[in-house]
Amino acid sequence: MVATKLIDGKARAALLCAKIAAAAKALNTRSGIIPRLSVILVGDDPASEVYVRSKGKATIEAGLQSVEHKLPASTSEADLLALIARLNADEAVDGILVQLPLPKAIDPQRVIEAIDPAKDVDGFHPQNVGKLWGGRKALIPCTPFGCVLLLRDVVPNLAGAEAVILGRSNIVGKPMAALLLAENCTVTLVHSRSRDAASLARRGDILVVAVGKPELVRGSWIKPGAVVIDVGINRMPLPDGKSRLVGDVAFAEAQGIAGAITPVPGGVGPITIACLLRNTLIAACRRRGLPEPEL
């Protein structure tokens, strides 16, 4: 039985946001620039609306500019691409984020590929994906980069660690694999066709879970002492009509087994938003050939 440490993503995010705010202030004093993030929301998915609101609030609190483009669900792909072209051409815009998922009639890949890679603060454009895997300077997807920041606090030297990632999405699992490889971990990617996910998971000194299945990972899936990062956000209905958020890991069962674990909420979510602001500031500096702050 180990004492399981709680990884406080909220506190870590507050620390990073304070650094971003200081760097943004210094940039403004030096160059008169206020980095601008443009967020596009198509349709009225309630979860997406909450995410966009939180992103906008955090952006302004850090001293950056936030502009929201709210489009109806009936928006055509052509109209969305035209808006992206306008934002690409607008010198004042540093970051463009299209909130996913998009309505079914719009091809998300075509939309991602239309964003100027220098303004692609989500890091999903194929140019940024290729640079990340090639070990070159890229805009890095926010959630997996946030997970690395949380991991580095608990495991200062990740080299040689067995890292197991559950989930292979383009948004989380795959970039997570690239980042942990870059940290010199031995990486295993587990997906829905993997044989015996539980025993693969149990190999991990580091276990990152991004499957979108409430409490899929039981206590018995966790290697004693492992550091567990729970990316999952699942809304579970309660009998009173309300709902509560749970992760992809059975949090209570992990107590006494995991060496450290992120809670849901309050773990990966807040650090993801902080990393979006970090990318916006970095994009603003990189585009203008200005020195990048150490964040």
Ligand SMILES: NC(=O)c1ccc[n+]([C@@H]2O[C@H](COP(=O)([O-])OP(=O)(O)OC[C@H]3O[C@@H](n4cnc5c(N)ncnc54)[C@H](OP(=O)(O)O)[C@@H]3O)[C@@H](O)[C@H]2O)c1
């Ligand atoms: N905290 C944050 O800021 C943040 C950000 C992004 C996502 N999330 C959350 O993270 C979760 C995952 O998101 P996502 O976008 O990566 O999801 P996704 O695109 O649905 O991908 C899920 C992945 O999990 C794999 N999977 C499904 N069932 C599995 C099983 N039984 N065993 C092993 N692998 C399994 C799938 O395998 P296949 O490829 O074989 O189908 C797929 O690769 C969701 O709950 C999402 O809400 C949170």
